[in-house]
Amino acid sequence: MPPMIEALVNPPFNSREITWLPSPAKINLFLHICGRLPSGYHQLQSVFQLLDYGDKIGFRLNPNSERVKLYDNIDGVSEKDNLISKAAKALLAHRQNHQGIDIFVQKSLPMGGGIGGGSSNAATVLLTLNYLWQCDLSLQELAHIGLELGADVPVFVHGRSAFAEGVGERLAAIELEPQYYLVATPNVHVSTADIFAHKDLPRDSAPISAQQYSFATTRNDCELLVTTLHSQVANLLQWLIHYAPSRMTGTGASVFAIFNSKEQASKVLQQLPIDVKGFVAEGVNVSPLHQFFKENGIKIKA
């Protein structure tokens, strides 16, 4: 495609340079388990708080190919299992053109930490390829495709901090006070599937309404089990709680502490124990990915 026409068709994407899009993290401000479905999946209630921090996914048009090529491998994840490839594959059937696309990844988020990195990567790919391939799917349709890839994908597709129910797919946008979060990940892997399958996991929290949500009156129902099984998570939470209200996100291993100012959060970040990785982020009501689309005049069907 000649550069002029290409630039008109797919701004801000082109074949000369990589366009980097945000793939933000989330934390679960609370996580109640209200029951178990016949499928084995759990009925949850949660508040997904989106953050202004995350990975970056790069896209470059390839005029010489009709294929999607993923350039950056993620340690320990085969290309076939990568949620980025899976998201691209899931959209193939819907594409209205055969534009070849090269995909790149700058990973900042720890994997399997309960902060949704893989799910967010998948959502960024679904929304971007929907645009580049002119699939014209709605957010609802993209979220439906995303749910097949992971329970946390729909919230990133919709791009709003939300009160969530069901397996995480029934979402109601929520406006949260701007706050700063120190997110810290100890050097231990917690398997989401193992935690949900564990006999000691409590599964009988009474449902609450979105209006009833407050941090102080809610919990993460996975926290007691995960801290019992993994002393690294227990020790980190005990340490953090001296500085600010703190809780585990998802099924761990990451935990977060809530601060009113970025300075306070950054000060504690600098003191984190040596084997703990962390970052400071601001909570946002609208995903940085959706902000990117808005700023570039790209509309997605509601």
Ligand SMILES: C[C@](O)(CO)[C@H](O)COP(=O)(O)OP(=O)(O)OC[C@H]1O[C@@H](n2ccc(N)nc2=O)[C@H](O)[C@@H]1O
């Ligand atoms: C715990 C949360 O992080 C909360 O945000 C998510 O619900 C987990 O989302 P995720 O990592 O995208 O999870 P998935 O990849 O869909 O599921 C991983 C495994 O967790 C269990 N699982 C997950 C979600 C759910 N509502 N009930 C479950 O029982 C299932 O055994 C599943 O095989």
Ligand SMILES: Nc1ncnc2c1ncn2[C@@H]1O[C@H](COP(=O)(O)OP(=O)(O)OP(=O)(O)O)[C@@H](O)[C@H]1O
């Ligand atoms: N692009 C990807 N980025 C990160 N992990 C990926 C990716 N593709 C596949 N995975 C696999 O998915 C697993 C879960 O990834 P993810 O980062 O979404 O988990 P998480 O932070 O625990 O999030 P959740 O809150 O959804 O449980 C990883 O351990 C990894 O094996």
